Amino acid sequence: MANLDWGNLGFKYRETNVVISSHYKDGEWSAPVASKDFDFHFSCFAGVFHYANSCFEGLKAFRGVDGKVRIFRPDENARRLQSSGHHLGMAYPSEQMFIDMCVMCVKENIDFLPPYGYGASMYLRPVLIGMNPQLGIASSKEVIFCVMCSPVGTYSGAASLSTGTAAISRDYDRAAPNGTGKFKLAANYAISLYPYNMAHEQGYRELLFLDPATKTRIDEFGSSNFLAIKGNTYVTPLSDSVLPSITNKSLQAVAADLGMTVEKRVVPVEELAEFEEVNACGTAVVITPIRSIDDKPALAGSEVTRTYTYGEKVGKTSEKLYNMIRGIQDGREQDIHGWNLILD
Ligand code: PLP
Ligand code: COI
Numbered sequence: 001m002a003n004l005d006w007g008n009l010g011f012k013y014r015e016t017n018v019v020i021s022s023h024y025k026d027g028e029w030s031a032p033v034a035s036k037d038f039d040f041h042f043s044c045f046a047g048v049f050h051y052a053n054s055c056f057e058g059l060k061a062f063r064g065v066d067g068k069v070r071i072f073r074p075d076e077n078a079r080r081l082q083s084s085g086h087h088l089g090m091a092y093p094s095e096q097m098f099i100d101m102c103v104m105c106v107k108e109n110i111d112f113l114p115p116y117g118y119g120a121s122m123y124l125r126p127v128l129i130g131m132n133p134q135l136g137i138a139s140s141k142e143v144i145f146c147v148m149c150s151p152v153g154t155y156s157g158a159a160s161l162s163t164g165t166a167a168i169s170r171d172y173d174r175a176a177p178n179g180t181g182k183f184k185l186a187a188n189y190a191i192s193l194y195p196y197n198m199a200h201e202q203g204y205r206e207l208l209f210l211d212p213a214t215k216t217r218i219d220e221f222g223s224s225n226f227l228a229i230k231g232n233t234y235v236t237p238l239s240d241s242v243l244p245s246i247t248n249k250s251l252q253a254v255a256a257d258l259g260m261t262v263e264k265r266v267v268p269v270e271e272l273a274e275f276e277e278v279n280a281c282g283t284a285v286v287i288t289p290i291r292s293i294d295d296k297p298a299l300a301g302s303e304v305t306r307t308y309t310y311g312e313k314v315g316k317t318s319e320k321l322y323n324m325i326r327g328i329q330d331g332r333e334q335d336i337h338g339w340n341l342i343l344d
Helices: 047-051 074-087 095-108 186-201 246-257 269-274 316-330
Strands: 019-025 033-035 054-056 059-063 069-072 121-130 143-152 164-169 206-210 218-221 225-230 233-237 261-265 277-282 286-295 306-309 340-342
Touching: 019 095, 047 121, 054 074, 054 186, 059 095, 059 316, 069 095, 069 316, 074 095, 074 121, 074 246, 095 121, 095 143, 164 186, 186 206, 206 286, 218 233, 218 269, 225 246, 225 269, 233 246, 246 261, 246 277, 246 286, 246 316, 277 316, 286 316
Parallel strands: 164 206, 164 286, 233 261
Antiparallel strands: 019 033, 019 143, 054 121, 059 069, 059 121, 069 340, 121 143, 206 218, 218 225, 225 233, 225 277, 277 286, 286 306
8 A cells, every 4th residue: 555645645646656558559458567667668659749639537546444445437538538539530449448448447556545535546548649740730549548546535635525616717718619618628728828827826626617608607627527516406507518427417316315306507697696505516526615706807807796695604505415425435325326446
């Protein structure tokens, strides 16, 4: 077992034992191999460097209360990677190959799987990148699929579930109308870096992006989906430019199991004033309650015109949802939907 401060991991890169990779060339994937070499060796003309021929995933493995190792919904991540890879015109792994390589990654790096009881997990980062040399704009014919991992705690770096602040991004979009927002492409994150840097300099933890076509509806946070609580209703945006979050999908099922009404629909910006609790949700952030959202016409150099507030503490319903999904992942709650892949 690695000697780490399991209660204070935060969300950052730590080198583990190995990375698992497979190479696609001439219509075939090579047998996955575990390597201690964390560097890629391929041409500086590879498409990934020039045209962002790259997509990725994020999922977690947990050490349960019963000592068993669970990976949360890897089949969903496999299918989402396939849709991203297909959009980029690249070869992509089968669902089984994706899952097998994730399992291999967890097993080969088991010393880095956080023990139960620290609220920590092993974050798996599968990436699919185009590697053949090219000059013109084209989909990559040769591809590397690689699964790496890092032990992580909370995304915010706080010791436990804590609230954060956000600003509405009115003058920068992360996705274009009819663009790539619904795929997990590396390019989407590059687009968000500039406004994120600005927001972080101003002390905001998150950026809330609007639908890029009309800028009147809520889309999602730059790192995660948007979910709000209104009475006994779970509200989350329906939009073509939002990443279909597996956490959000799971929480919707959990909310329904708890007797809540689930509404996936258009969410006008002004409705922020009617919500009792607002959260970011995703694999990295799990559920992160948002205590305030500032609206300003421009991210830099303009005054806040309105602030929506949701209280300093974690909301009651959000906490219930958080405890339920974390309980399922840790084996403390019954996995009635069969979401966990339990390793032998
Ligand atoms: N939205 C964005 C932009 C993300 O980067 C993520 C993280 O993967 C999510 C939503 C949440 O998706 P998931 O719950 O599948 O991790
Ligand atoms: C995830 O939640 O898995 C993501 O990919 C988001 C990123 C901010 C780490």
